[in-house]
Amino acid sequence: MQKKYEEVIAWIRGELREGRLKQGDKLPSENMLKKRFHVSRQTVRKALSVLEEEQITRSVRGSGTYIEIGKRQRKRSMRIAVMTTYADVYIFPLIVKEIGRVLSDEGFLLQIAVSNNAIEKERMILKDFIREKSIDGLIAETTKSGIPNPNLKLYKELERMGVPILFINSFYPELDIPHISLDDREAGRMVTQHLLDCGHMNIAGIFKGDDGQGHQRYAGYVDALMEADIKVKGKQVIWIDSDEIEEMRDDCGRVLKRIKGCTACVCYNDEVANKMVGICMDQGIRIPEDLSIIGIDDSDLSRFCEIPFTSARNPVRDLGRIAAEMMIGRIRGFTEIETVELEPELIMRSSVKVINHI
Template sequence: MQKKYEEVVAWIKGEMHAGRLKQGDKLPSESVLQKQFSVSRQTVRRALAVLEEEKITRSIRGSGTYIEIRRKQKQETMRIAVMCTYLDIYIFPLIVKEMEKVISDAGYTLQIAATNNAIEKERMILKSFIKDKSIDGLIAETTKSGIPNPNLALYQELEQMGIPVIFINSFYKELRIPHVSLNDKMAGKMVTQHLLDCGHMKIAGIFKADDGQGHARYAGYVEALMEADIKVKGKQIIWIDSDELEGMREDCGRILRRIRNCTACVCYNDEVANKLVGICMEQGIRIPEDLSIAGIDNSDLARFCEIPFTSAENPIRELGKVAGEKILERIRGNEGVESVELKPKLIMRNSVKVITNI
């Protein structure tokens, strides 16, 4: 005669076989399963323990129990791929350099690819990894993570093949894959709070619309303003996408109209801040006398800009090191690898005016 807990186990396996429960899906709660099968909580927990022992499910404290992605065994190639949006500009070279140290010390070689932040290129690269089966793991910087992405199933396919993935800088919310990034909301809030502390109340913002980092940094900006009881005004916010970032100077008319009457501006990152500094200088807008500017990342652009500007530091060396360590953990079979979000630190320069008479 089938035991009660075995009925629960059999039902869950049957739902998976029928396709009603898929990899990554969350199981009904313990209380729901209790009522459904008219059994005790202890019986449900025993059933869940059996499923976890068989590596069919995985429980996450405070979240629930999920159908596990079951990886096939594969022969190691001793190669790890790093797929970034861009490789030779901005903060990416230092991130990759730190990854390479960790990965090469473990005996792996690094294979580097760039998507140029294009979904089509990301798809092509992922398909080549799947076809060639030539890597043991993938560290991937997400491509336009703020908008729907048709390539998510390819990441899942890699995981099912036994090729684990770690995301860096941002992540796809639809996938239960660990990521290593800056705490972007905290960074957005930090620079906004600094401007508030310096007496600014009319603070504009420029954020990227097509990646998750832009959304998170905007959320921090909004939170700081709301906590200061300052109304968030849509007309003072400029949303740009990756392509528009390159043409910011050509779009200076729209940008200047939006930030008119503001005394300060929070910029999505140092690249945006650097371009805004250039626009202001061309238009005779003094920094910080007429407009205070703050960026995020504390890159060379912030330090060596014609007017060096305040920025929230992104600990990119640590980010690269941690990402390298995390992918090695996953390759070695550690299924408990958690996401890491690193804390920013404010680096102050002379781009922010202190307003004494408000």
């Protein structure tokens, strides 16, 4: 079945074949085409964009669209910058690879920048984008979105320059910019609810305090406990920052003190869960007999850990694909960028014990 925008293209091609449209002629306006074919403005724009890519038409800002077959030089390839906190660890390679695949298939160039989750590096990268005026769109992972960020005005400046922006994994609540991410609150609720369903009542939580994902996953943890009429105990919640994750196994005293008396632990992500498995092995704490551990993201760490652990799946390939497709659609004028939060899926392994209360 022919798509609506293809009907518009077919009509214009027919007019060219019959000689009713010739080189240099102006096409009917978008409004006229919309009424003629009973389609949306978005559909008309997609048809005109396809014809322009094929060098059959040329649009002139403020004037309209003209027949100009084969006279234009090839347009430069559009460049999309992808800025992530890290590029070659954890779930980030899968996200970047999927974004790159979609962009390449559509003829876009990919420019990768890495902030190393440092506000200063993020600032430098954004200033370069503004100074060089070299990018047509930006897909950005936020840097420490759980704390005040001095770089927000640079994002606003890029928007003022006409560069569309889309955040991935998290977002800055102070900016009205869409994001594509896991539904982090639901992920936190889901993993906590699973522990409750398995009979656990004293559930510790380890959450990252310097990014928004940590706050959302903590909120889900609280939701599940409160729905079960279980008191949220502050002494059983551990807040860590990005740098402290690396040091968890060597500096485990604070963690062990907080989880004392708990039968299970919700971990901010699989990286934290993997560190917790290491701490337990060092201290002779059996998993899941003494402590059940659960993560979020279902990364390779959850599958290939010394003790594979249950985790809430983060559909990172879908995240990358949707982010790239939305950015392409926005640049080509087909669609607007919208916020999408993807549903987690619980992937169960052998790290959670079922407790039968008598």
